[in-house]
Amino acid sequence: MILINYIAAFALIALGFYCMAVKKNLIKICIGMGIADYGANLLIVSVGFHDGGTAPIFTIGELTRASFFVDPVPQALTLTSIVIGACTTAMTLSLIIRLKEKYGTLNSDEIRRLRG
């Protein structure tokens, strides 16, 4: 089961890199950054997952003798990763807004050409 998670994570990362490298539209490049970011998040969470484990919370009414926890550390790291991803996306989008205002286009080739 966990194999699907890993394959999906690497597929997402490759898809994000493909978007960033091939697409000319700046918004699509930003989306590619986001997709690669989510792939990395999925990878980190999957590393700590264990088949049959529950969330590492001591809600004692719902836990039984047989239940056990998954690794809490990757989840905490993912929290950091998500916040950083959101911050970089916000910065990128504001840069794109400025570029669109200045050059009137979102095509990265045309922006480079206008600079000379």
Next chain:
Amino acid sequence: MNRKKISSLVLAASLAVILICGAASAVQMALGAPTYDGSGTDVTALYEHPESYDNSAADGVAAVMVNENMEKTAAKNVVYSVVFNYRGYDTLGESFILIGAIAGTMAILRREKRAPKQVVDYAGRGFGETAAQAKTDPPVVSAGAAPEGGRYRRRPLIMRCGCDFLLPLAAVYGWYIVLHGAISPGGGFQGGVLAAGTVLLVYLAYGLTGVRRVFHGGFLHASETLAEILYVFIALMGIFEGVNFCFNFVLSGTEETAMLMNDAVGYHVMAGICCLLILMLEALNTDRAEEQQTE
């Protein structure tokens, strides 16, 4: 043409390498053992008698954290104690990343004040505008010219009614996630973002004019700093008890302090994301364009 071909070949080759390496490491990782094998831990005994639990067999940092969690931090949510107690410095830096992102966005989206009308449009509530400026320039009441509909451009009725219905739900749900984070998945970061989503709801229903009237950008920006100071203050409380930064400072060990830091972070994230959204919506500047079109 030839150069383009070579570059696309290189691109295809590198993507193939990423995919092949990814698939190989995926299989490798799936076959290997998980980083933390929790099945050896008796969770119920750990919860009931954390002091007398045998911690000698713990291997790896996660096992130590889970086994010592109840005794040292008294936090029921282990992810929480990792984020706010064990890795408190990390969360502090993370909050500073948010502050840095907002400062950067502000610097990028800052516009020069060309005409006085652009300054007064904020009616004393915008970013970077001093109270003196707001006083000297009388606020332009754009609604005076509009015969009906008040200051707002009329939005569709369904949008307004739907947002009026969803606004309290969104705010309450966001803060429910923040305050309930100690005993359920969720917490400051996630709930803060959900609560900040109310800005978008107000924007959908009442446009940029509504957002400017409801939210005070300067106050939100100051709130960020206040929440950050609050976090550091709560984390530093422990030094009066003779324990480390971010340590659970309540000596009885039955109350957790991660909850307070969680609330501070929730406040911080809510204020920060609200700031970001308002900045971006003002950069889009849709209302002014619409006004010019109708004029």
